[in-house]
Amino acid sequence: MKKSLLALALLGAYAAGAYAQSSVTIYGIIDESVAKGNGGTAGSGGVAALGTSKAWQVRDGGPGSRLGFRGNEDLGGGLSAQFLIEHRFSPDTGNTNPGTQPAASNTFWFGGSYVQLTSSMVGSVYLGRWYSPAFWVSLKTDPFGYGGIAQVGALTFANYTNPSAVGLGARTTNTVGYKTPNWGGLTANVAVGLGEGGTAGRDTGVNIEFTSGPIYAGLAYDKINSGTPTFSATSGAVDGNSLIVAGFAYNFGFIRPMISYATSETRTGSVVDTDALSFGLTAPAGPGLIKAQYTMRNTDAAPLAGVPVDVKLKKLGIGYDYFLSKRTKVYADYTAIRETNLTNHSAFALGVRHDF
Numbered sequence: 001m002k003k004s005l006l007a008l009a010l011l012g013a014y015a016a017g018a019y020a021q022s023s024v025t026i027y028g029i030i031d032e033s034v035a036k037g038n039g040g041t042a043g044s045g046g047v048a049a050l051g052t053s054k055a056w057q058v059r060d061g062g063p064g065s066r067l068g069f070r071g072n073e074d075l076g077g078g079l080s081a082q083f084l085i086e087h088r089f090s091p092d093t094g095n096t097n098p099g100t101q102p103a104a105s106n107t108f109w110f111g112g113s114y115v116q117l118t119s120s121m122v123g124s125v126y127l128g129r130w131y132s133p134a135f136w137v138s139l140k141t142d143p144f145g146y147g148g149i150a151q152v153g154a155l156t157f158a159n160y161t162n163p164s165a166v167g168l169g170a171r172t173t174n175t176v177g178y179k180t181p182n183w184g185g186l187t188a189n190v191a192v193g194l195g196e197g198g199t200a201g202r203d204t205g206v207n208i209e210f211t212s213g214p215i216y217a218g219l220a221y222d223k224i225n226s227g228t229p230t231f232s233a234t235s236g237a238v239d240g241n242s243l244i245v246a247g248f249a250y251n252f253g254f255i256r257p258m259i260s261y262a263t264s265e266t267r268t269g270s271v272v273d274t275d276a277l278s279f280g281l282t283a284p285a286g287p288g289l290i291k292a293q294y295t296m297r298n299t300d301a302a303p304l305a306g307v308p309v310d311v312k313l314k315k316l317g318i319g320y321d322y323f324l325s326k327r328t329k330v331y332a333d334y335t336a337i338r339e340t341n342l343t344n345h346s347a348f349a350l351g352v353r354h355d356f
Helices: 002-019 045-050 133-140 153-157
Strands: 022-037 057-060 066-076 079-088 112-119 123-131 171-179 186-193 202-212 215-225 242-250 256-267 271-285 288-304 307-323 328-339 345-355
Touching: 022 045, 045 345, 079 123, 123 133, 133 153, 133 186, 133 202, 133 215, 133 242, 133 256, 153 242, 153 256, 153 271, 153 288
Parallel strands: none
Antiparallel strands: 022 057, 022 066, 022 345, 066 079, 079 112, 112 123, 123 171, 171 186, 186 202, 202 215, 215 242, 242 256, 256 271, 271 288, 288 307, 307 328, 328 345
């Protein structure tokens, strides 16, 4: 009898331990490149960090070198808890403020920091700092993965930024978000970046994505509410700024073409309407991958006495990734940019990236 009771106690302890299984993963990217531009003043995305210098530069080469920690705990009954904290840095200097982060910022977990509760039946609720729903559509229709000098990147935001972000509009702070389960390839994400003092406003975003076999399709909407109700010189910190972005891709195996379109309305001293259209592709080639994109952005504004100003930007990006292993690759990227009233800018970069 005593042996039976002991066996039951051990079995109960084992079962409780099984339900409380947890894991913590350390992950990251180290990406370094040697880059050179022609000194042009036109610029966007990764090439803007080169400035107007014609000198050779060593710089963080890709979507942002990072060190992150993520964890998962099984709570039983289809419930689980997750967390993530991610630090961005420039490996060439050790600086905690890479090119995508304002130099004055002291945001250590710039890449993201959230806690999340998940139900396998209902979905996930998260709180903290994380990517906006619109970012995912941009990322999945950018052949360069939203990184490097040839990326489409923030061009798919069509000049839109959000006030709850630090740096670019791709992330929101003070965020409460909900992600649905995957329903046969269909998912949705709703997130609200709440204000934290001042008149920064409330950022509300939503996306719907469909992924099935070779198909990807996404649609997202983002808007600022309850901010400063009049025109402001501070981009994004006003009431009514809005963004719509849509993307589609199809993987034929030998090539994966993709397209994205974005339109935004912002208020920076006047109403500014911007459209951005991007065509891209990736194609396997030997042990590597060819990448290419062509993006056109058109901005219509009326900053002076109602006289329209039409600013056009065109960006070409091509590149090749050569995979030394599943985690390590070397790459070469080239970009050329034309922009109204600015000098043409071209640049190339040679780099090494290791994922861990």
